[in-house]
Amino acid sequence: MAISRxxxxxxxxxxxxxxxxxxxxxxxxxxxxxxxxxxPDVVVVAGDLTAAGYEWEFQEAAGWxxxxxxxxxxxPGNHDGRxxxxxxxxxxxxxxxxRLRQPFxxxxxxxxxxxxxxxxxxxxxxPDLNEGHVGRERYDWIRAQFDEPDDIKxxxxxxxxxxxxxxxxxxxxITDAGDLLEVLTDLDLxxxxxxxxxxxxxxxxxxxxxxxxSTACTRxxxxxxxxxxxxxxxxxTTVKVYLHYEDRRRELATIHSRKxxxxxxxAFYVTEDFKAVNxxxx
Numbered sequence: 001m002a003i004s005r006x007x008x009x010x011x012x013x014x015x016x017x018x019x020x021x022x023x024x025x026x027x028x029x030x031x032x033x034x035x036x037x038x039x040p041d042v043v044v045v046a047g048d049l050t051a052a053g054y055e056w057e058f059q060e061a062a063g064w065x066x067x068x069x070x071x072x073x074x075x076p077g078n079h080d081g082r083x084x085x086x087x088x089x090x091x092x093x094x095x096x097x098x099r100l101r102q103p104f105x106x107x108x109x110x111x112x113x114x115x116x117x118x119x120x121x122x123x124x125x126x127p128d129l130n131e132g133h134v135g136r137e138r139y140d141w142i143r144a145q146f147d148e149p150d151d152i153k154x155x156x157x158x159x160x161x162x163x164x165x166x167x168x169x170x171x172x173x174i175t176d177a178g179d180l181l182e183v184l185t186d187l188d189l190x191x192x193x194x195x196x197x198x199x200x201x202x203x204x205x206x207x208x209x210x211x212x213x214s215t216a217c218t219r220x221x222x223x224x225x226x227x228x229x230x231x232x233x234x235x236x237t238t239v240k241v242y243l244h245y246e247d248r249r250r251e252l253a254t255i256h257s258r259k260x261x262x263x264x265x266x267a268f269y270v271t272e273d274f275k276a277v278n279x280x281x282x
Contacts, residue, residue, distance in 0.1 A: 020051040162177075213228070
């Protein structure tokens with residue numbers, strides 16, 4: 001494997017909204033071409049494939065997503081749960097809760113300091129509601145999917161887990177965000193990928209980088225935020241995120257240190273003794 005392929009690359013695309021009047025087919029063509037030119041390890045499509053969950057919208061979305069040359073992880077968004085859209089999602093994209101694992105070869109594992117990549121995607125949508133929810137019945141399943149402790153660990157969800165600046169009155173954070181964040185913190189994740197708000201932003205939380213992406217190919221933007229998609233690049237010491245804009249600019253958005261992650265977790269992590277006494281968090 002060439003040295004240039006040693007870093008892990010994930011293309012994060014979301015909120016394409018096929019069927020929406022502001023959907024831009026020319027822009028989506030550009031997104032597909034540029035993502036494929038990047039040659040990422042995985043393409044993550046973080047929800048809202050459609051405008052209203054109709055069958056023809058899902059078929060159009062499947063046609064576009066099928067043009068990505070890399071393996072894909074696709075989760076539904078709130079728009080995809082409208083009009084019983086989850087039936088069409090499952091027929092065209094498979095399970096709404098999914099896991100992808102890619103083991104690393106010896107050279108890449110040594111240089112990356114990891115045995116492989118595990119990506120787990122969950123459906124946070126609820127039929128005909130904008131609000132999101134995962135549910136405690138899914139927490140054990142999520143834990144079980146991250147069964148390779150030395151992997152790079154990525155979690156994918158459509159709804160955001162923390163507030164995003166520039167999005168107006170805050171709403172639609174998943175209703176069980178606190179409980180889910182506690183589960184994800186226990187799992188020592190590297191990255192959480194989400195969409196929903198059409199505004200790119202990045203939070204560091206307990207050593208985990210939370211990456212929110214914009215709408216990739218529509219004009220459903222807020223303020224002066226342009227359409228974009230994220231390139232997440234992970235090496236042995238850092239997570240870097242680059243934004244790719246419609247005018248073909250590639251802009252470094254954030255650098256997150258993986259080397260200091262254990263120190264951050266040590267400073268803020270809830271102790272096992274605390275959880276043992278306060279069993280509501282168990």
